[in-house]
Amino acid sequence: METLEKVDSAFAGTSVEACYQCGKCTGGCPVAGLMDLMPNQLVRLVQLGRLEKAMASTAIWHCVSCQTCTTRCPQSVDCAGILDVLRQMSAEQGKAAPELRRVLVFQKAFLDNIRRNGRLNEVELIGFFKTLAFLKDFNIPLLMKDTLLAPQLMQRGKLHVIGEKVRDRAVVRRIFDRCTKPGKGA
Amino acid sequence: MARIGVFICWCGENIARTVDIEKATAEVAKIPGVRCAINYKYMCSDPGQAMVREKIQREKLQGVVVASCSPHMHLKTFRxxxxxxxxxxxxxxxxNVREHCSWVHHDKEKATEKAIGLIRMTVGxxxxxxxxDPIKVPLTKRALVIGGGVAGIQAALDIADAGCEVVLVEREPSIGGKMAGLSETFPTLDCSQCILTPRMVETGQHPNIKLYSYSEIESVExxxxxxxxxxxxxxxxxxIDKCTGCGECWTKCPSKKTPSEFDYGLANRTAIYMPFPQAVPARPVIDKDACIKFKTGKCGLCLKRCQAGAINFEDEDKLITEEVGAIVTAAGYQLYDIGKDQPNAxxxxxxxxxxGEYADVITSLQFERLSSASGPTSGEIKRPSDGETPKKVVFVSCVGSRDNAKGISYCSKICCMYTAKHTMxxxxxxxxxxxxxxxxxxRAGGKNYEEFVRRAIEQDGAIYHRGRVSKITRENGKLIVRGADTLVGEPVTIEADMVVLAAxxxxxxxVLELAQKLKLGYDEFGFxxxxxxxxxxxxxxxxxIYICGACQAPKDIPRPWRRRRRRRAKCW
Amino acid sequence: MEFGYYPGCALHGSSNDYEKSIRACMKVLNAGLKELDDWICCGATAAHSLNHKLSTALPARNLAIAERDGVGSVLAPCPMCSMELIKAGRALRESEQMRRQMSEIVELKVEGKTDVINLIQVFERIGIETIKSAVKNPLADLKPACYYGCLLTRPAKVVQFDDCERPRSMELILEALGAAPVSWNYATECCGAGLTMANEATVLELANKILKNAAGSGANCIVVACPMCHVNLDMKQSAVERRYDTAHGLPIYYLSDVVGLALGLNKKELAIDKHFVCARAQVKR
Structure with missing residues (x-):
């Protein structure tokens, strides 16, 4: 279990202490029905410092970051922001729920793509993500999904095999390095 | 050399926690003119006061400084x-070394220094x-009561029964206030009208009560x-002296499309109207904005029908001066506006x-009218949109209340109870x-309150979900209520026929304008x-100037009823 | 009138139809778009989910570019980008320490003073009356459901645009074009946004609810101002129909598409022919 002090600093600015468990976040969440823990329960776990359970939930990876919870909260708790912190912690500590690890894999692939190109190369990302996901759990349906769309996208001029790259890619990499390596540039 | 005594109070820990009492005592003892300086844990208590008395006599003190709380609190006590x-x-x-010092500071050293400074000034x-030597001034043994709701009516009757004249001023055309529109009241389920209307009649007829209905306070000096x-x-x-209240005017009035204030818009009224059949005074009023005569110059049907010659289109506002010795403010409450438009930022x-968008999403006061025998449906539960009987009704608590993000942090106190009542x-x-x-x-603190809520759940089968509602939409004629039940840890969706919001x-x-006229303080919410x-x-x-009822804080009906005794005792 | 322009990855990728449509409209309305030089990705959901600092730094770099080049107002047609840029701008304006730290990280001085706006705001600034007077082709047959999705109005305290529960700004523009927007329930519900790839089932379920409610409310199309909403409702619509065994057949237009149509542009000029669901008869020109 984390110490409360550590909890406090990571969740600073989210007003997590103000939550009085009304459940309005859960009531408005478009994906609450898919979650193993409800948004209000995740906030409660954070209040109690029981981060392990929250980090291992599938709920944090089901979240679509639609900000409805944060917007409607009567106590102005940044519930979506709390889930961001939980996802980051879960990823860093390798606690992501296996059932939804593909969401994490996708987001990691996304960031990796940006790091290299400065902008998103969709074809590269999709290919990379699918290969990773396939290698991880032999997800053949996922591998095949959307492949049928490719010709249609191509036909509509929406698929760019050679994606855009920014000119100054070195600076992008330096920004990533400064944000990922603790202490540097911070 | 002057002989001043300084008495420093610890106020339990309230002052002693932040002010070094011993140091302050030693320092103020050195102030020129101070004969003695002592401290005690509770200076306002009997032993504390005895110390003050004893020092005055033994040291032949010529002046006293008590360093403690606000003079509002205990100046009278020590004098x-x-x-x-x-x-x-x-x-x-x-x-005042409490409100002005210990309560607002943390640094003990600096707070002690400030306390010494405050005492030094007071010694000066x-x-x-x-x-x-006090003088005697004659006083007017008459009271003004502002507001003719249940709190104001009761205040007026109490004072009048004690033999004093009362001037009762009510802004609306009739006294009765919000309670007159309620159906049955918790926790006994007795009819609101049966409790209130006799008191309204008594108020209207009481020889000691001078009633100004449809009147407002212009100024107070x-x-x-x-x-x-x-x-x-x-x-x-x-x-109103000529009028007999026969009803010939309002039954014939052709302007019939104004939403009734008494029914909170669930029914319409005419331009000349009686607010409700049991009104006191039982006299109509003309709504100038709705009246065809005022708008177009044509009509005047009521004038033709009135046998008593009571209609006067030339009537004007009148200013009247009354002299009183005490004022009781019972200005009452309103419901929070749930929709988009708000009175302030x-x-x-x-x-x-x-x-405001879906007709079948209504407020709690509208539901009172729907379930009241005097209401637009004669007490039958019919939803506003099509008059059908709703088979599934969702009641939502805390709409506005306890919602910091909407600007109201307090609990409105009565909603838990009346919501349980509504389900029954x-x-x-x-x-x-x-x-x-x-x-x-x-929140059901009160005699027989908790039992009342349990009855709603256990005997009448109300289904309670612990959670707030997040959104209400309409689909295929149903109101889709999306909320949560945090006790099962699931989102809940209910397809309802009607929704009642406890605003x-x-x-x-x-009330703010009134407070300014009377020079009264109010809190951040305007209470x-x-x-x-x-x-x-x-x-x-x-x-x-005294206050009672819901202009002070959210209150239920029994509460002002109990408090009236205090108020009566205080007026004279 | 000229606006700075931050297309974001989507508009330079699979949502290039959105860019084409915006540019075509701006040309007719005599509004210039000055694209930020060598802009980089805002980081989107991936950054704010996995690396909080990065989710400020990536947008901050773009704000720094705008500041360096003296661009005051920047259009970010993708609400995800615009929300991330606005959020970073706020964080920068609020704290001196943040400004120092970010200026160091992104290697350009940044204060967060750039005014980031969405496409609706661009039309508002050009002037609804101006647009109205330029209408050549009133959209009388169009009964759109205006779909705002999540991030145009949320989080309300950050983006501070329109009413987050009952927005009306798109409706006002569409009414000016002669269309009759319908009243419906899913205007601000989420479509699943960036989870299209990673969690398709969720997206299909949310998209189905949105399409169903729009059709049930009498809409004959949906108007969006977000590339992700467009992907989920347009490209995924056939997948939704297969999965839920329905036939919605609702064309999904970008806001700029309908403005452009009213201004007399044709389907091709607005890249409406690139959409997956066929445009309705009334805009078949």
Missing amino acids: AAAKTAGLNPYLVEMA KVLRNRAL GFVGNFKVTIRKKARYID KLSGYGEYGY LYKHKVHDGEAHVFYMDI AMRPAVG LSESHPKLRPVETNTAG
């Missing part, structure tokens, strides 16, 4: 103590004080015992609940209906401030 010890009470002053003041109050008697366009509405009234009338309640906590209580419209919540709960900081 009385000094008087019994033979010192002129006006030679006693207080240094006492050194210049002179003995004073003077001071305790001798107030001069100017009352604006709004143009009613009816001579501090508040915001619930766009997510669709109130509904289930008693619609036996096969389902009553769902969304709540955060059930927060706010101070009545115009009027009492002098002290425990010691002086019905007094204000303006001598001679």
